[in-house]
Amino acid sequence: MNAQAALSPYSSSAGKTERRETHVLSVLVDNEPGVLARVVGLFSGRGYNIESLTVAEVAHLQGLSRITVVTSGAPETIEQISHQLERIVPIHTVTDLSLADAFVQRELAMIKVRGKGESRTEALRLAEAFRARVIDATTESFIFELTGAPKKIDDFVELMRPIGLVEVSRTGIAAITRGPLEM
Amino acid sequence: MSKIMTGAEMVVQALTDQGVTHLFGYPGGAVLPIYDALFHQTKVKHVLVRHEQGAAHAAEGYARSTGKVGAVLVTSGPGATNAITGLTDALMDSIPLVCITGQVPTHLIGSDAFQECDTVGLTRHCTKHNYLVRSIEDLPRILHEAFYIARSGRPGPVVIDVPKDVQFASGTYAPPKNIQHKTYQPQVKGDLAKIKQAVAMMAKAKKPILYTGGGVINAGPAASALLRELVQQTNFPITSTLMGLGAYPGSGPNWLGMLGMHGSYEANNAMHDCDLMICVGARFDDRITGRLDAFSPGSKKIHIDIDPSSINKTVAVDLAIIGDCGHVLEDIVRLWRTEAHQPDKKAMAAWWAQINKWRARNSFGYKKSDTTIKPQLAVERLYALTKDRDTYITTEVGQHQMWAAQHYKFEEPNRWMTSGGLGTMGYGLPAAIGTQLAHPDSLVIDIAGEASILMNIQELSTAKQFLAPVKIFILNNEYMGMVRQWQELLHGGRYSSSYSEALPDFVKLAEAYGMKGIRCSDPAQLDAAIQEMIDHPGAVIFDCLVDKAENCLPMIPSGKAHNDMILPDTGEDIGSVIDDKGKMLV
Numbered sequence: 001m002n003a004q005a006a007l008s009p010y011s012s013s014a015g016k017t018e019r020r021e022t023h024v025l026s027v028l029v030d031n032e033p034g035v036l037a038r039v040v041g042l043f044s045g046r047g048y049n050i051e052s053l054t055v056a057e058v059a060h061l062q063g064l065s066r067i068t069v070v071t072s073g074a075p076e077t078i079e080q081i082s083h084q085l086e087r088i089v090p091i092h093t094v095t096d097l098s099l100a101d102a103f104v105q106r107e108l109a110m111i112k113v114r115g116k117g118e119s120r121t122e123a124l125r126l127a128e129a130f131r132a133r134v135i136d137a138t139t140e141s142f143i144f145e146l147t148g149a150p151k152k153i154d155d156f157v158e159l160m161r162p163i164g165l166v167e168v169s170r171t172g173i174a175a176i177t178r179g180p181l182e183m
Numbered sequence: 184m185s186k187i188m189t190g191a192e193m194v195v196q197a198l199t200d201q202g203v204t205h206l207f208g209y210p211g212g213a214v215l216p217i218y219d220a221l222f223h224q225t226k227v228k229h230v231l232v233r234h235e236q237g238a239a240h241a242a243e244g245y246a247r248s249t250g251k252v253g254a255v256l257v258t259s260g261p262g263a264t265n266a267i268t269g270l271t272d273a274l275m276d277s278i279p280l281v282c283i284t285g286q287v288p289t290h291l292i293g294s295d296a297f298q299e300c301d302t303v304g305l306t307r308h309c310t311k312h313n314y315l316v317r318s319i320e321d322l323p324r325i326l327h328e329a330f331y332i333a334r335s336g337r338p339g340p341v342v343i344d345v346p347k348d349v350q351f352a353s354g355t356y357a358p359p360k361n362i363q364h365k366t367y368q369p370q371v372k373g374d375l376a377k378i379k380q381a382v383a384m385m386a387k388a389k390k391p392i393l394y395t396g397g398g399v400i401n402a403g404p405a406a407s408a409l410l411r412e413l414v415q416q417t418n419f420p421i422t423s424t425l426m427g428l429g430a431y432p433g434s435g436p437n438w439l440g441m442l443g444m445h446g447s448y449e450a451n452n453a454m455h456d457c458d459l460m461i462c463v464g465a466r467f468d469d470r471i472t473g474r475l476d477a478f479s480p481g482s483k484k485i486h487i488d489i490d491p492s493s494i495n496k497t498v499a500v501d502l503a504i505i506g507d508c509g510h511v512l513e514d515i516v517r518l519w520r521t522e523a524h525q526p527d528k529k530a531m532a533a534w535w536a537q538i539n540k541w542r543a544r545n546s547f548g549y550k551k552s553d554t555t556i557k558p559q560l561a562v563e564r565l566y567a568l569t570k571d572r573d574t575y576i577t578t579e580v581g582q583h584q585m586w587a588a589q590h591y592k593f594e595e596p597n598r599w600m601t602s603g604g605l606g607t608m609g610y611g612l613p614a615a616i617g618t619q620l621a622h623p624d625s626l627v628i629d630i631a632g633e634a635s636i637l638m639n640i641q642e643l644s645t646a647k648q649f650l651a652p653v654k655i656f657i658l659n660n661e662y663m664g665m666v667r668q669w670q671e672l673l674h675g676g677r678y679s680s681s682y683s684e685a686l687p688d689f690v691k692l693a694e695a696y697g698m699k700g701i702r703c704s705d706p707a708q709l710d711a712a713i714q715e716m717i718d719h720p721g722a723v724i725f726d727c728l729v730d731k732a733e734n735c736l737p738m739i740p741s742g743k744a745h746n747d748m749i750l751p752d753t754g755e756d757i758g759s760v761i762d763d764k765g766k767m768l769v
C-alpha cells in the first residue's frame with residue numbers, strides 16, 4: 001500500500017498496531033486448475049505482500065496440494081489474510097504457522113560461484129562449513145546446493161558475493177509444524 | 184433417477200430442478216445449444232434482456248425481492264464481459280446469482296478464437312466462486328454445487344463457464360442431492376458461550392444501539408421478525424445501513440433512520456456516543472464509519488456476521504459471533520427472555536431523552552417551496568401515495584438514491600433493491616424488471632436520476648416485451664446531482680462535465696416504446712400526477728422536474744467523524760468544510 005493510503009482516515013483504524021510481522025501460512029488446497037491463481041490474485045487484489053510462495057502436490061490420491069506463503073504486515077492484516085484465504089472455495093485449511101507452537105522451515109538454493117586459485121578453495125572451504133554440496137563443477141566454477149532456513153542461505157550467499165557469486169536460484173520455503181500432530 | 188442427456192439439456196434441467204422460474208439472458212454462438220434446449224420446454228421462462236449487464240441486474244432484483252437465487256445466461260466473449268459489472272455488484276452486496284456463460288469449444292481455448300475470453304480469469308475477482316467445465320461428467324455436480332454456493336453462507340454470484348463441445352456432449356444427469364462440500368462449509372450456528380456473553384453485555388448497557396445491515400435481509404424474513412422482537416423486548420434504538428432497510432419497520436418507534444454518510448443526525452450521533460454497539464450483518468463500510476480513528480470511540484462492540492473475514496477488517500470489535508444472523512438472533516432473543524433480562528430503565532430513559540434531542544434537529548428536513556418540486560418532497564409524496572400498496576422500490580445511484588433511502592419508509596424486508604457496495608448507475612431499471620417479473624401483481628417503482636436511467640435505458644424494450652408494468656420515477660435535476668454536489672464541496676463549484684446535456688424528452692421516449700409518459704414540475708399537481716402513474720396499468724416514465732441545485736444533506740464529509748455532520752440548516756456553504764486530507768478520499 002502506498003503512503004497516502006496509509007494516512008487515510010478510512011484505513012488508519014484506531015487500535016491497529018504499527019508493528020509489522022512476518023508469518024508463514026500453510027494452505028492446503030484441492031489440486032485443481034486455477035487454485036494458485038485464486039491465491040495469488042487475492043494477495044495482489046487486496047494489496048497484501050508475498051515474500052515467498054511455494055506449491056506442490058502433497059497427497060496424490062486425495063488430490064491435495066500445499067501452498068506455503070511467507071507474508072508480512074500488521075498482525076491484524078495477517079489475520080485478515082487468513083480469513084480471506086478461507087473464503088476461497090477449494091481451500092481446505094489455512095494454518096498460520098507463526099502462531100503455532102513450533103515449526104520448521106527449509107529452503108533449497110542453488111548458488112553459482114566463479115573463481116580460480118585462492119578464491120576457489122575459499123569457496124569450497126566455506127561450502128563445507130555450511131554443509132553445501134557441490135552439484136556441478138568446471139575448472140572455473142561451482143554450483144552449490146544448500147538446504148536450510150532462509151537466513152542460513154542469505155548468509156552463505158553474502159559470503160560468496162566477494163568471492164565470485166554469479167547467480168542464485170531459490171525454491172522459497174516449505175514448512176511444517178513440529179511434534180506428532182497434523183497442522 | 185439418473186438420465187442420459189446433452190450438456191445443454193442438463194443446464195436447463197438443473198435450472199428447473201433448482202426452482203428457477205425466470206432466466207435472464209441474451210443469446211450468442213457459444214450458448215446456442217442451451218437456447219435450443221430452452222426452446223423445447225416451458226418450465227423456465229427466458230427473459231430476453233437488451234444488454235447482458237441488464238441480465239445480471241434483473242437477476243439481482245429478482246433474487247433480492249424473493250430471497251431465491253437469480254439466474255443469468257450469456258454468451259462467450261462480449262456476453263461475459265458485459266455481465267461483469269452486474270456480477271461485481273452482486274458480489275459487493277452479497278446477492279445470490281448463478282451466471283452461465285458459453286465458452287468456445289475446449290480444443291480452441293487459449294487460441295484467441297472468435298469471441299473467446301478468459302471468463303474464469305476475468306470473473307475470479309468478481310464472483311464468490313467460478314468454474315470452467317472441462318468435461319460432461321463434471322457438469323451436473325457443478326451446476327448443483329453452484330446454486331448451493333451462491334445461496335448458502337454469505338451469498339454471492341457464481342459463474343459456470345461451459346464450452347460449446349460440453350453443451351453438445353452426452354452424459355448422465357442426476358438431480359440435486361443434499362450437498363456436503365468437502366471444503367466449503369459455512370458456519371451458521373453461533374457459538375453459544377459467546378452469545379451468552381453478548382446477552383450479558385446487552386443487559387448491562389446504558390447507551391446501546393443496534394446497527395444492522397444486509398445480512399439480516401439475506402438471513403430471510405424470520406431474521407427480520409426476530410430482530411423486531413429483540414427491539415421490542417429491549418427497547419434498544421436501532422439504525423441500519425442502506426442495504427439493511429426494511430429489516431426493522433421505518434415507521435417503528437425505535438427506528439433512528441439510516442446511518443452513515445447521508446444518514447440521520449440521531450443515528451450517527453447515537454453510534455458515536457453509544458456504550459454498546461451491536462452490529463448484526465453489516466460490515467463497517469467506509470460510508471458507514473466515516474473517520475475510523477474517531478469512530479464510536481467509547482463503545483464496546485459486538486459483531487455478528489456469517490463471514491469471518493468481516494470481523495476486525497476495518498474496526499476492531501470486542502466480541503465476534505460467527506453465524507447466520509437469523510440463528511444468532513434466535514438464540515439472543517431466547518436467552519434474553521429465559522434469563523428474564525430487563526433493560527436498565529433509568530439509563531434507557533436518559534439515553535432516549537438524548538436521542539430525542541438529536542431527533543429534534545430534524546436532519547432530513549429541507550426548505551419547502553411552492554414553485555419548484557423539492558426532490559425530497561417528491562419521494563415523500565411517492566411514499567404517502569404508495570405505502571398502503573404492495574410496493575417494491577429500486578433505485579439508480581446518486582442523490583435520488585439517498586433521498587429515497589431517507590424519505591421512503593420500508594416496513595418489510597426484500598422491498599428495497601439498490602446498488603450499495605458498488606454504486607452502479609443503471610442498476611435500477613433492470614432490477615425493477617426482475618422484481619416485477621417475480622411479483623407480477625405488485626407495484627414496482629424505480630426511483631431514478633435522469634443521468635443514471637440512460638445507462639441501461641435499452642431495457643425499456645425488455646419491459647415492453649415481457650409486459651412488466653414498471654414505473655420509472657425520474658427525479659430530473661438536469662445534473663449528475665451527486666457529482667455536482669461533490670464539485671461544490673471540493674472543487675469550487677466548477678461543474679466539469681456534470682450537467683446532463685442533450686437529454687431526451689422522456690415523455691416522448693416513453694411514447695416511443697408504447698408506454699405512458701408523465702411530466703410534472705408543479706408541486707401543486709404532484710399528487711395527482713403520481714396517482715395517475717400508479718393507476719396506469721402499464722409501464723410509465725414519470726419525468727419529475729425537481730430543484731436543480733438541491734444538495735443531499737445531512738452529510739458526513741469525507742474524512743470527518745460521525746458527530747461532525749453538515750446539517751440542512753447549516754449547509755448553505757458546503758465548499759469550505761473538507762480539508763486537504765479529506766479531499767483525497769472518495
Ligand SMILES: Cc1ncc(C[n+]2csc(CCOP(=O)(O)OP(=O)(O)O)c2C)c(N)n1
Nearest residue numbers: 581582583608632633634635662663664665
Ligand atoms: C456506472 C457509474 N458511473 C459513474 C458513477 C459516478 N456517479 C455517482 S452518482 C453520479 C451522478 C448520477 O446522476 P443522476 O442519475 O442524475 O442522479 P442524481 O445524483 O442527480 O440524483 C455519478 C456519475 C457511478 N456511480 N456509476
Ligand SMILES: [Mg+2]
Nearest residue numbers: 632633662664
Ligand atoms: Mg440528476
